[in-house]
Amino acid sequence: MTHPYIFVSTSIPYVNGPPHVGxxxxxxxxxxxxxxxxxxxxxxxxxxxxxxxxxxxVRAAEAEGTPTAAFVRARGxxxxxxxxxxxxxxxxxxxxxxxxxHTPAVRAIWRACDAAGDIYPSTYRGAYxxxxxxxxxxxxxxxxxxxxxxxxLELVEETxxxxxxxxxxxxxxxxxxxxxxxxxxxxxxxxxxxxxxxGLSDFSISRSRExxxxxxxxxxxxxxxxxxxxxxxxxxxxxxxAHGSDSSEVGxxxxxxxxxxxxxxxxxxxxxxxxxxxxxxxxGLPAPSDVVVHGFLTVExxxxxxxxxxxxxxxxxxxxxGAERLRHYLLRAFPLGSDGDFSLDALLHTSNDELADQLxxxxxxxxxxxxxxxxxxxxxxxxxxxxLEAQARSCTEQARQALEAGDVYAALGSVFxxxxxxxxxxxxxxxxxxxxxxxxSDDVALRADLEARVATCLGEAARALLWTAALxxxxxxxxxxxxxxxxxxxxxxxxxxxxxxxxxxGAGARVCRGALLFERIAx
Ligand SMILES: [Zn+2]
Numbered sequence: 001m002t003h004p005y006i007f008v009s010t011s012i013p014y015v016n017g018p019p020h021v022g023x024x025x026x027x028x029x030x031x032x033x034x035x036x037x038x039x040x041x042x043x044x045x046x047x048x049x050x051x052x053x054x055x056x057x058v059r060a061a062e063a064e065g066t067p068t069a070a071f072v073r074a075r076g077x078x079x080x081x082x083x084x085x086x087x088x089x090x091x092x093x094x095x096x097x098x099x100x101x102h103t104p105a106v107r108a109i110w111r112a113c114d115a116a117g118d119i120y121p122s123t124y125r126g127a128y129x130x131x132x133x134x135x136x137x138x139x140x141x142x143x144x145x146x147x148x149x150x151x152x153l154e155l156v157e158e159t160x161x162x163x164x165x166x167x168x169x170x171x172x173x174x175x176x177x178x179x180x181x182x183x184x185x186x187x188x189x190x191x192x193x194x195x196x197x198x199g200l201s202d203f204s205i206s207r208s209r210e211x212x213x214x215x216x217x218x219x220x221x222x223x224x225x226x227x228x229x230x231x232x233x234x235x236x237x238x239x240x241x242a243h244g245s246d247s248s249e250v251g252x253x254x255x256x257x258x259x260x261x262x263x264x265x266x267x268x269x270x271x272x273x274x275x276x277x278x279x280x281x282x283x284g285l286p287a288p289s290d291v292v293v294h295g296f297l298t299v300e301x302x303x304x305x306x307x308x309x310x311x312x313x314x315x316x317x318x319x320x321x322g323a324e325r326l327r328h329y330l331l332r333a334f335p336l337g338s339d340g341d342f343s344l345d346a347l348l349h350t351s352n353d354e355l356a357d358q359l360x361x362x363x364x365x366x367x368x369x370x371x372x373x374x375x376x377x378x379x380x381x382x383x384x385x386x387x388l389e390a391q392a393r394s395c396t397e398q399a400r401q402a403l404e405a406g407d408v409y410a411a412l413g414s415v416f417x418x419x420x421x422x423x424x425x426x427x428x429x430x431x432x433x434x435x436x437x438x439x440x441s442d443d444v445a446l447r448a449d450l451e452a453r454v455a456t457c458l459g460e461a462a463r464a465l466l467w468t469a470a471l472x473x474x475x476x477x478x479x480x481x482x483x484x485x486x487x488x489x490x491x492x493x494x495x496x497x498x499x500x501x502x503x504x505x506g507a508g509a510r511v512c513r514g515a516l517l518f519e520r521i522a523x
Contacts, residue, residue: 004258005043008034009237011264011272012051012094015075016060019082021342022265022297022304024314025330029294030263031088032331032408035474038089040400041496042258047240048083049094050076051233053216053226055130055207068215072097085318086327087477094236097215105239106217106232110205112283114220118164124204127153133229135204148267158211160204161219163231168278169200175277181287183273184406185337188266188293192273200274205231234276237262238285254285261290261406266337269293292406295339304342312342321521324476325351331475332416336409345523352520355479358419359468360518363483365426366461367513373435373451378487378506379459385502386456388464391421392502396494399471408475415471422464431457462487463505470494479517487511 010030013023027048034046052072061071076095083090096102113119126135129146136146136153145152173196175181176189183189205228206219212226219225237260241253254260264272269291277287297304299312317326329347332354334340370376395418402411431454438450469483470491484491488509492500 004256005045006034006037007237007241007254007257007260008037008044008046009262010048011262011268012049012096012233012236013079014054014056015050015052015072015079016054016056018075019079019314020304021299021312021314021317021330024082024086024317024326025297025334026263026265026294027083027086027088028327028330029292029336029408031086031090032411032474033261033263033292033403033406035089035477036403036411036495039470039473039493039495041493045092045241045253045257046088046090047092047094047237048079048088048090049092049099049236049240050079050096051229051236052076052095052097053232054133054229055212055215056133058213058215059130062213068213069097082314085315085323087323089477092240094240096232096236096239099239102236102239103217106227106235107220109235109238109279109283110220110227110231113163113279116282116284118167118282119161119205120164121159122162122202122204123157123159124162125155125157128156129153156211158208160208160228161206161222161225162202163205163275163279163282165200165202165275165278168281169196171281172196172200172274172277175287181273181277181289181291182405183269183291184293187337188269188273188291191269195270195274200278203275204228230271230275231279234271234279237276237288259290260286260288261292262288263292263294263406266293266295290406293337295334295337297334297340297342299342300344301341317347321347321351324479325355325518325521328355328412328476331408331412334409336407348521348523351518354416354419355518356520358416358423359479360516362419362423362426363465363486363517364513366458366465367486367511369431369435369458370462370511371513373431373454374458376511378462378489378509378511379455380507381456381459381463381503383501383503385463386460388422388425388460389502391418392464392467392494396467396471400495403474412475415468415475418464418471419468422461422468425464426457426461429453429457459507462509462511463502466491466506467494482514482517485512486514486517 008030010026034044038044057072058068061068080093128135131149131151183192206225209224209226216226217232219227238254262272272291280287329350332350395414398414399411434450434454438447441447466487466489469480473480487506488511489506492505
């Protein structure tokens with residue numbers, strides 16, 4: 001493989017409720033990573049989709065009196081349109097009930113695990129939460145109720161097919177110890193190691209057809225059972241890369257990927273960091289290379305949850321503020337792995353401060369100064385840039401390192417530190433004052449000197465901002481394109497190329513003042 005590509009995914013949500021802002025956050029994090037790797041010159045496959053085969057979906061459809069397939073199809077469409085609303089660059093969207101690649105892939109992976117001796121029948125009795133689609137051990141319950149949903153559980157007893165997870169303990173420990181599987185932030189790697197230390201119980205990977213209401217993927221060779229929705233859902237990562245229904249073709253693209261990056265919420269780490277790598281090993285496929293974990297959002301101090309009904313609607317947020325302001329707030333306000341509280345006040349404040357006052361204002365001031373002093377052209381510069389070139393390069397290095405580790409929050413923080421530095425540099429040099437002095441001076445030599453200093457300052461500033469557009473592209477693609485257009489030049493490939501010649505960037509380009517990049521918005 002000459003160009004091993006980078007695989008990036010989000011988790012896939014149940015469609016029983018509308019998409020909420022917490023899931024929008026996950027989509028945007030994954031999109032930044034996908035765009036960053038593309039900008040670095042690597043081929044990328046970025047997928048998302050919907051988890052259609054959950055019992056939750058069946059029950060929600062029943063409650064509404066709609067046939068399950070029609071319900072799931074219509075609800076899933078909302079998630080697909082959310083990708084468009086958020087400017088996502090996903091290459092694929094897997095809907096597990098309707099994608100013709102998915103069911104054959106699930107059955108192929110099942111057969112491979114079975115052939116490896118990892119599937120056996122057993123009877124299980126336990127407390128099951130339909131909201132979580134998982135069994136809970138007695139010690140995990142909160143007053144006999146689901147710890148996630150604060151809801152009563154169902155006592156379920158049936159004979160199912162089980163996956164021999166216990167057999168994969170050594171392999172999982174080795175994946176984590178060797179760094180072949182990197183879980184970020186580190187605290188979540190510690191959590192997975194903890195599960196390995198306390199032992200791994202085999203888990204049920206099927207349901208009776210009756211309890212699943214006949215919805216889902218039938219178990220190969222046992223039509224009385226439906227594949228457990230988590231086993232089914234995890235396979236979506238591979239099924240998007242399947243070439244056809246022939247089981248021998250499942251997964252070649254997954255296998256050859258240079259990196260396999262999952263972006264997930266902290267509530268599903270066990271499935272992605274333990275169950276999934278074990279299933280993959282059993283099926284003869286490589287583990288994910290990176291699992292990037294985000295925390296939970298509350299909204300104005302209250303827990304979000306589709307089940308709890310107070311999720312903030314991302315479509316309304318995009319309509320009111322635009323996708324770029326929402327992306328900026330989600331990426332800028334909440335450190336990777338931590339929980340955060342989403343608030344409209346904070347969104348307004350962050351957006352007005354950084355997008356309008358810092359970034360937008362920098363661009364409009366610079367365009368005006370170029371019009372007034374250099375005939376609306378980016379001035380030529382001698383080789384050997386000043387302080388902004390050094391800052392641009394070190395900021396790029398910081399952003400690159402953070403993004404390689406999946407830390408979109410740290411990366412965007414360093415980009416906006418650079419934006420602030422550019423504003424400070426303009427305020428320090430005060431090219432408008434130098435220009436005024438030049439215009440008022442009769443001394444030809446002094447005047448030439450002052451004009452040269454103005455041109456140098458504006459030339460440096462224009463290059464720094466063009467560089468910023470390139471740094472911002474993964475985060476705010478629309479704004480990045482508008483900045484480059486205003487400066488009349490293509491944004492340089494700062495993530496892909498380290499030896500860019502600063503003095504050549506945008507030299508001689510004609511700038512063009514259009515609408516404000518970001519206006520301040522009122523509460
Ligand atoms: Zn639950």
